[in-house]
Amino acid sequence: MVDDEIRNNVSQFISKTFLFDPNKKIDEEISLLGTGVIDSTGVLELISYLESKYQIKFEDEELIGENFDSIEKITGFISKKLLNI
Amino acid sequence: MCGIAGRINLNGNAEPVSVQLLQKMVGALRHRGPDEFGYYRDVHAGLVHARLSIIDITTGQQPLSNEDGTLWIVFNGEIFNYIELRKELQSLGYKFRTQSDTEVIVTAYEQWGDDCFNKFNGQWAIALWDSLKKKLVLCRDRVGVRPLFVREYNNQIWFASEVKAIFADSSVPREINPHGLSQIFTYWTTISPASIFSGIEEVQPGSMRIYQTGKSKISKVYWHLSFPSTADAGYKPNRIQLHDAVKVLDEKLMNATKLRMLRSDVPVGSYLSGGLDSSLVAWMGRQAKEGEFKTFSIRFADAEFDETEYQRIMASTLDSEHQEITVTGKDIAEIFPDVIYHTERPVLRTAPAPLFLLSRLVRNAGFKAVLTGEGADEMLAGYDIFREAKIRRFMANDPESKIRPKLFDRLYPYLARSPQQSKGMAIEFWKRGLDRIHSPSFSHEPRWNTTSSLKKFFSEDVQNILQLNPFGDVVSNLPEEFSLWDPLAKAQYLEISTLFSGYIISSQGDRMLMANSVEGRFPFLDADVMEYCNALPAEYKLIGLNEKHILKQVAKGKIPDAIIDRKKQPYRAPDAVSFLSKNAPDYIEEMFSDRLLIDSGLFNPLMAKGLFEKCLEAVKSGNFVLSNNDNMGFVGILSSQLLFSLFIHKNNLQTFQENQFTTVHDNL
Known part of the structure; x- marks a missing residue:
């Protein structure tokens, strides 16, 4: 799956779920936790979405800011996971 | 009153x-x-x-x-x-x-x-x-x-x-x-x-x-509010030995409680939350006056919020005539417009609503005044925010440490709704802003930042007039000597001058009590008690991560150990979920309607409605729990819209029909 598609999906999900407006664009590199777009509980919503959308499972130790804190980081991480399946 | x-x-x-x-x-x-x-x-x-x-x-x-x-x-x-x-x-x-x-x-x-x-x-x-x-x-x-x-x-x-x-x-x-x-x-x-x-x-x-x-x-x-200065020449916290300080605080608190029990020509009852503070105040109230003693408690139908077990332990220790009210989400939704009529300001939690119902119970029992335990958590460092700030300071000394964040496990064991999975991300959250350790508001920035993220719901008009310096209205008005206080004192000052004064003793306190003509009396806010607590060394209040250390010593032998030793449970009530059942009152949809959202001009209608739909879906499907932000956003928008509707839009303020003045001094 190409990165652009993942990026678009993730970006749209975040706009719709946390900004309540699918047309709102978020800078792909900003910190989602740091800017308050998502709070620590909201991350769970994001994770459930990604797990069901891409049929993958995240391990506890993978749930760190390095993998989930921006659209860019999420895209890179999913893409890597999909390659390893 | x-x-x-x-x-x-x-x-x-x-x-x-x-x-x-x-x-x-x-x-x-x-x-x-x-x-x-x-x-x-x-x-x-x-x-x-x-x-x-x-x-x-x-x-x-x-x-x-x-x-x-x-x-x-x-x-x-x-x-x-x-x-x-x-x-x-x-x-x-x-x-x-x-x-x-x-x-x-x-x-x-x-x-x-x-x-x-x-x-x-x-x-x-x-x-x-x-x-x-x-x-x-x-x-x-x-x-x-x-x-x-x-x-x-x-x-x-x-x-x-x-x-x-x-x-x-x-x-x-x-x-x-x-x-x-x-x-x-x-x-x-x-x-x-x-x-x-x-x-x-x-x-x-x-x-x-x-x-x-x-x-x-x-x-x-x-x-x-004043705390001891840590400046080299002037650092003079009260260097009294802990066991002596325990005795003095005990006496001062007893005296404060006596004043509040006895200086009244009507009987004074007592709230019992199930926690240390109200239990101790009630115990002291019981000692102050012979005869019957009446206590009042809130129970919750939802076990996550309920503290009945501890309330009953204390009531039986006091041998008080104990009255309870069980609060459900439905009760909260029904009473909420009255609650906002009385808070006269938006709230981000429903926690005031059960206190409205409790004061009504007190009033119906024929009581006009109650003792309550408010103030202990602020004066003696009971809240998690003080412990959280201490851990964040400790983390800031070695931000890469894998061990230091584990202290958070000790801090938040009660969060039933926080699955193990989210822990990694929660720690990521606490790691943010550690470089701001020298900021005067270091202790409160995570809370204020989290809450500020809800401003995304504001309409464009409101967004446009917001200040660029987000915490300026608090930080630019700190007392001159603030910078000389120890970190705990700074955090206490911020807590008392913001959340405590404007929310805890107002929206949850005076306004909910007086809505039903009941006066609250607060021994921990006695002038003498406050000044004594503020002069104590920080470690008598928060030792390691053990909160209200000195108060627990005061309470030993008076109230059951089960209450002294229990994990602190913050008082909370069910939030957004209360308003989203099948039989929810009609006003809720009206508050989130395009018409009223446009009339108030406070929120972006698309986003506010989006949040409403999301919360509704979450409750209907039962598939996921709402995040803290979604809950606060929902209750914040609902209460702001109610406030607009009650005070600005409709002007349906209750008034007198006729002249009922009994005392008249007319010098015209």
Whole structure:
């Protein structure tokens, strides 16, 4: 799956779920936790979405800011996971 | 306990205030004082008083004057040391006509002027009118237990215990203050002197305002929170040994509780939350007075919030006559518009609602006054935010450490709704802002940042006027010596001057109690107790991560260990979920309707409705729990819309039908 598609999906999900407006664009590199777009509980919503959308499972130790804190980081991480399946 | 209001014309040629207006003003406050109503009027001034008779029931009517009838007072609250002050004033030659604390205030003001307020130990909002000098003095107690609002316009002053009494004057414009709204969506409360209504201010806690014909307004602070300085030469926290400090605090707290149990001409009951603070206060109240003792508790149908087990343990220890009310989400949804009518400001949690129902239970049981444990968590560092800040400081010393964040496991074991999975991300959250360790608001920035993220819901109009410096309204007004205090003292100051004053003892405190004509009495807010606690070394309050250490020592042997040793459970109630059941009241959808969202202009309708739909879906499907932000956003928008609807849109404020004044001093 190409990165652009993942990026678009993730970006749209975040706009719709946390900004309540699918047309709102978020800078792909900003910190989602740091800017308050998502709070620590909201991350769970994001994770459930990604797990069901891409049929993958995240391990506890993978749930760190390095993998989930921006659209860019999420895209890179999913893409890597999909390659390893 | 009572409600006060008035309108003053500082212009020489203005129209006197009509009795009709005075009726409307006092009518808006009748829940604060349903027992008697009085007014005073002269060419320049109109003062009203709605009375809840607790002290000197036969002769304590207000407004009341000094002996020669030139200085008039309306007063809401209690001066618990009035008997001692009365004796002092008698020894100076003053004679008293009544047994009331009100007359002591007027006399103390005559004798000591503005310095009298620092001699008072209690909770008050006072208006003094000097009819000779044409001078109005407004004063509020140290931490702001009793509310007092004021409007200045064109040489006229309106003041009142609650804004609705000012709005009873139809000439007063009513509008939501977007800066106040922004403060609520940052600190959970407006920051005094701002209010949620444009043109209406609060008299700041611990301060007075003086208005006089022909002179400029004076704002004067008579007391502020103070902690020991850590500056090399000046670092003198109270170096008393812990076991001695325990004894002193025990005595001071017992004395404070006695004053609050005995200085009343009606019986005083006690709240029991199931926690340490209210249990200890109730125990001390029980010791203070022989005879029956009555306690009151909130139970929750939802086990996540319920503390029944501990409440009953304590009630049985006290052998009190114990009454409970069980609160469901449905109850919260039904009562919520009344709650907002009384808080007069938006809230981000539903927690005030059960307290409204509890004070109603108290009132129906025939009680007018209760002891409660508020203030202990602030004065003796009980809250998680103090422990959290301590861990974050510890992490900041070695941000890469994998071990240090594990301390959070000890901090948040009670969060049933926080699955293991989210822990990694929670730690990521706490790691943010560690580089801001030198910021004065380091302790509170995670909370304020999280809450501020809700501003995304604001409409474009509101967004456009927001300040660039997000925490400036608190940080730029800190006392000069703030930078010399230890980190815990700084965090305590921020907590007491924001959340405590504007939310805990107001939206959850005075306003919920007085909605049902019940007076709260707070031993931990006794002037002597507060000053003693503030002077103690930080480690007596928070030792390691053990909160309220010294208070637990005081409580040993008095209340059951099961209560002393239990993990602290913050008082909370079910939030968004309360409003989303199948049989939810109709007003909820109306508040989130396009029409009302556009009318209020406060929120982006698309986003507000999106949040409503998301919450509804979450509750219907039962598939996922709502995040903290979604809950706060939902309750914040709902309560803001209700406030708009009740106070701005509909103007359906409750008023008097007829003249019910029983005390009249008309000098026209």
